[in-house]
Amino acid sequence: MPLNLVHTNDMEDKKMVDIKDKIKKLLALATSPNENEARAALLKARELMAKYKLEEYDLESKKDASVVDELVGVSCTAMTNGWITQLATEIAKRYCCTPFIQRRIGGKRRWIGFIGLEDDFAVCKQVFLYACEFVFDECDNIRRIGSLTRCTTDIRELCNAYGYGFVKGLHDSFEEQDRLHNEYSLVLVPSDPVLEASRYMGEPQVLGGSDGSKVYGSSAYSSKGYVDGKMFDPMAKLEG
Numbered sequence: 001m002p003l004n005l006v007h008t009n010d011m012e013d014k015k016m017v018d019i020k021d022k023i024k025k026l027l028a029l030a031t032s033p034n035e036n037e038a039r040a041a042l043l044k045a046r047e048l049m050a051k052y053k054l055e056e057y058d059l060e061s062k063k064d065a066s067v068v069d070e071l072v073g074v075s076c077t078a079m080t081n082g083w084i085t086q087l088a089t090e091i092a093k094r095y096c097c098t099p100f101i102q103r104r105i106g107g108k109r110r111w112i113g114f115i116g117l118e119d120d121f122a123v124c125k126q127v128f129l130y131a132c133e134f135v136f137d138e139c140d141n142i143r144r145i146g147s148l149t150r151c152t153t154d155i156r157e158l159c160n161a162y163g164y165g166f167v168k169g170l171h172d173s174f175e176e177q178d179r180l181h182n183e184y185s186l187v188l189v190p191s192d193p194v195l196e197a198s199r200y201m202g203e204p205q206v207l208g209g210s211d212g213s214k215v216y217g218s219s220a221y222s223s224k225g226y227v228d229g230k231m232f233d234p235m236a237k238l239e240g
Helices: 009-029 040-059 083-092 118-148 152-180 192-198 218-227 234-239
Strands: 065-076 098-102 109-117
Touching: 009 040, 009 118, 040 118, 040 152, 065 083, 065 118, 065 192, 083 098, 083 109, 083 118, 083 152, 098 192, 109 118, 109 192, 118 152, 118 218, 152 218
Parallel strands: none
Antiparallel strands: 065 109, 098 109
């Protein structure tokens, strides 16, 4: 066997630890107050994950791993932060996982969870929580600015407009990344055990909350959500 195909379990463990550490640093860099560019950070995190997966397949070795299905501590309703279910779906399907929801019978609140192989779940969860935190921070700014002139309902709708805009921008960025790197769509998909475990779980559906389109000024917040992250390249800092 050629030397470059020797790949022990210890080497695999170290590679995944390294990749998760780099992604943590990547997302941390994106929280700079002068460079709040989240979408590019999420794309770079995915790029790192894809490179790891490609190396793993090139070495013709795939470590057995257990399937994890867990809630991640984030919830929403149709009226409040309904964009979260879309965000969970967008991120899960591009980070080798599948999303699901849990809610009490008759309850309005949906709790978000993911199903994936252990290492994939850890990365997917981290990226999702970071994206939620980023949008929540911007929504806090919207509330602070609008508290003197807007009613609570309008502020909520403006936050939704930003959230839905952010998810749309992230979706388009993922699509562009896939066009540039066809191999990503081949390696960053849920494995058969994950799909089997997901068969009876409820995938997050698009909730019926407003995207803010009836509130004056909401288009500006939707546009801001869409473009946030467009120019930032935190990977350059990591490599430097």
